[in-house]
Amino acid sequence: MSETLTGPKTVSPFWKVGKFFLFVLLGFLVFGTPVKDPDFFELRFIYWSDWIALVLFIRALLVPFETRILRTARVGCLILLFLMLVLSSLPNAWHAAIRMQNNNNLKGLSLAFLEYAEEHGGTLPPHRVGAEPDANGHFPHSWRVYLLPYLGENELFGKIRLNEPWDSAWNRQFHDQMPKVFRNPYFSQTYFPGPGREKIPPKSASSYCVCVGEGALFPENGPGPNVSEFTGRKHLTFLVAESDPACWMDPAHDIFFPAAFADPAVPRGFRIYGNSYKTFSVSMLDGSVQNTDDVKDLLKELDASSEDTSRSER
Template sequence: MSPHLPEEDNPYRSTDDAHPQPASLKTKFIRTGLLIAVLMLIVVPLLMPAVRSARPAAYRNQCINNVKQLNLAILGYESKHGELPPAYSVDEQGNPLHSWRTLILPYLAGETVSEKIDLTKPWDHETNAIARRTTLYEYKCPMDAVDDNYTSYVAVTGAECVFNGSTPCKLSEITDGSSSTLLLVELTGSQIEWMEPRDITLKELLAITEESEANHHGVFIVGYVDGHSELIEVDIDHEVLRAMATKAGGEKLGE
C-alpha cells in the first residue's frame, strides 16, 4: 500500500481538480455575445421607427441644400455676366446646345466636369459623352428614383418667366420681387438628363400638382431669385403658383 500523502503533495492528483479554474475567456465572450444579441433583438425594433422617420428628413434636407447650391451658382453666373443664364444656349442656327445646368458648372462644385465640355457642340454630341455620363449629385434629390445622370431640378420657362429660351434675364426685369419669384422647382421622375437643354413650361408646372407624386410626402422644393429655398404644398393654389412663376405679373403674394 502506498503511503498516505497530503492532498497537496499527491503527484497523481490533477491540479485542475485541486484548484478549480474560473470560466475561460472564451466562455465569457460567448456569454457576453449572447447577452448583446438578446439586447439587440429587444432594442433594434424599438429604434427602427425613429431611423425610418429620420432618413426621409435627412434626404429632404439634402434636397433643400441642393436647391440652395443651385440658386447660389445661378447668382454667381449673374454676378459674372450681368444677367441670369438663359434656359439654354444655341448655335448660329438657333438650335439648343446646352442647358443652364451646364452653364453654371463653373460656379458649382463641377469645375472639372465643365472643363470636359465643348460648349460649341450639342450636349449629346460624342465629344461631350464623358461629361454627360458624369453623375452630379447636386442635380438629384436622394429620394428621386431616376438614374443618376437625370436631374430632379428644373426651371420654369416661358415669356413671363425668369427663364425664356435662349434669352437671358436681367435682375432688373424681375419686378415681382426676388424673394417671391421662382428660379427652380423640384420635379419627381423628370426623365431629363442634367445636361439636356430641356425644362418645363408654366403649364407643366401647374400639372405637377395634379399628376406627379412628390418625393417628400405632399410637398416639393422650390428655389427663389434671392437665393433661398423652401417646401411648398403639392396642392398649392394654381393662381398662387402661377404668380410665383412669373417675373413681372404685378401679383401681390401674401396679401
C-alpha cells in the same frame, strides 16, 4: 395598554405585475399617437409622443419585483421595448436628413445662379434650344452646364465642348458624369419610390428644372433674364423646381410654364419624390426654399403676394 406592532405592508405581486403592464400599455398607446404636423421631424428626429412613451417605459422599469425571474423578465422586456422605440425613429431621422439634403441642393443651385449673374452683369444663363449655334459658335446647352464652374466642377466644365451639340459624340461621354447636386437624394440608383416610376433611373437623369415660357423666369428660347428686373420680388419668383427626370445636359429639359397647368388637376413637369414625405420643394430667386404639399397652392400664394407687392410699390 398594549401596542400592536405591525410589519411593513405587503403588496400583492399581482398588483405589481399589473402596474408594470399598465405603464407598458400606456407607453404603447402614446408611442402610437400620430403626429399631425408633417414638418415636425424637420426639428426633431423623435416625436414628442416617443419621449413620453420612453418615460412611461422607464417608470415601468422602476416597479419593484422580489423574485429574480420577474426582475430579469422585466429588464429584458423593457430593453426590447427601448430598441423598438429607437429603431422606429430611424426612418424619421433618415427622411429628415434626405429632406435637408434636398433643400441644400436647391439652395446650392440658387447660389450658383446668383454667382453666375454677379459675374455676368446680373444676367442669368441663357435658355436656348434648337440645333443652331449662336454668334459665338456655341450650341444650345443646359443651364446646368453653365453653372458647373460655380458648383466646384471646373474640370468637368472644361471638358465639355460648347461648340458642339450637347449630345454630340464627344459630349455624350459626360452624360453619366452628372454632379449629385442636380439630383433629388430620393432619386437614386437603388431607391426610386412611387407607382409608375422608373426602378433604375439612368445616371444622367436630373430631377431639377427651371420654368420657362410666358409667366416664368426664363424665356422659352433666348438670353437669360437680368436679376435687377425682379428687385423686391425675388422671394416670389420660382428659380429651380423638382421635376420629371431627363438628361442633365439636355437644354430642353425644363418645365414649360404655360403648358404645366393646362390640366389644373395635374400640373405637368413637376414631381414629388419619396413615399413618406409628400412635399414639393422649389427654390426662389432670393435663394430661399419653399416646401408645399401642392404646387398649385404655392403658385396661388405667390400670385397673391406678388399682387400685394405690386400695389405697395405704386
